[in-house]
Amino acid sequence: MCYAIPGQVVALDGRVATVEYFGERKRAYNEIPSLKIGDFVYAQGGFVIKILPPQEAQDILATWKETFFELQEVDLRLSRLAVRKGGVAKAILRILDKALEERPLTREELLELLCLETPQEREYLYKVANFLRWKNLGNGACVHGILEISSFCRRNCAYCGLSSHNRGLSRYRMTEEEILAAVHEAVEIYGFQSLVLQGGEDPDQSIDDLVHIVRTVQKHHAILIFVSFGEIGLEALEKLYEAGARGLLLRFETSNASLYAKLHPGYTLKTRLAHLEKAQELGYLVATGGLIGLPGQTREDILNDVLLARSLSAEMYSFGPFIPHPATPLSSCSPPSSSLVLNTLAVARLVDPKNAKILVTTAFETLDPQAARLGLLAGANSLMLNVTPLSFRSKYTLYPKRAHEGETIEEQIAATLSLLRSLGRAPTDLGASIPRG
């Protein structure tokens, strides 16, 4: 998906192309040597990924034109700030007014917002977050696909159903043919422009195997590839970049080093962060974040997590609730409230109002059936659909009863498009706007 709208290149400055869509201009990195001014292109996550024949581009633009402006109107209506301020404490109103003026909030102010509990105060926080999303990023919603290629994992993460704690799980590793067939279906049949290839830290899958998979996928399809294979080593990150990967999805899980060490015995937050920093340095788009509601985690920790994602210049914030899995040491713990997850997404928007893609995660949809709608109205603007073949999907048990586990790609797309349409969002990833003036 990411039914991308083709844009036209209006300027080229070294590696940076300026691409215009219905009067809006965005910047995208270009790695296609033959690109020239006037070409129609698809861009994803700020990268030019494909040149389109002009006729094809104009046909697609013609079908989009009317819908695009209609959607913008719906979004505009839903993003108005009109809200009952009764029931909202003066101090909170003051903080949110400051957020609306896009003045940076202090830690204490952000923490107050993260901890809001009354429905009126939370509603106003979400409205402000949604308004800032609308104002800075417009109605584009980024919808990536995720393909889970292996459920083998050497790690012992205390919360995860794929960890070595879960001895009873029947595991799978997709063959190259199966991976290519699944990518082909997602890209050529369903139009995904960007895919995350994810797997556990599979001891029987070498870096060369992963490099080969990425290279082969890239050879067959002009898409933006995110890799998500855990801590593969800094050199491996370099090799995967050379093979064509341009995004890394790797959560730091928690920014609290001692909590990290407790939940991942034998591993350190430092190594995790070294991967994220290296990825940034290599030019990867970084998608990262943490788990909300881990046992022993405080509200301050969650705020630190959001601030850490920002300081890592995350292009995508991936924050989702911890959901206990029965075959792990944390089986008897409770998940967080849906309100805390929404508060986190909204605070993330306030922390990074202009750039962040903020994901509504499948874990959040598992916790709350209304999550996608509520999250998108509280500052979020991204979704990830599962394109793993159904025969494997139920075996990728990060946590129980995952939302959409039994849904075909077609069903997920239909539901997503209908939700996005009702909210006035266009399922496109146009990247960040070029500031006016």
Ligand code: 5AD
């Ligand atoms: N609940 C929610 N998310 C989980 N993950 C792993 N286990 C759980 C769980 N029990 C998330 C981790 C990991 C991602 C692939 O899945 O944050 O980074």
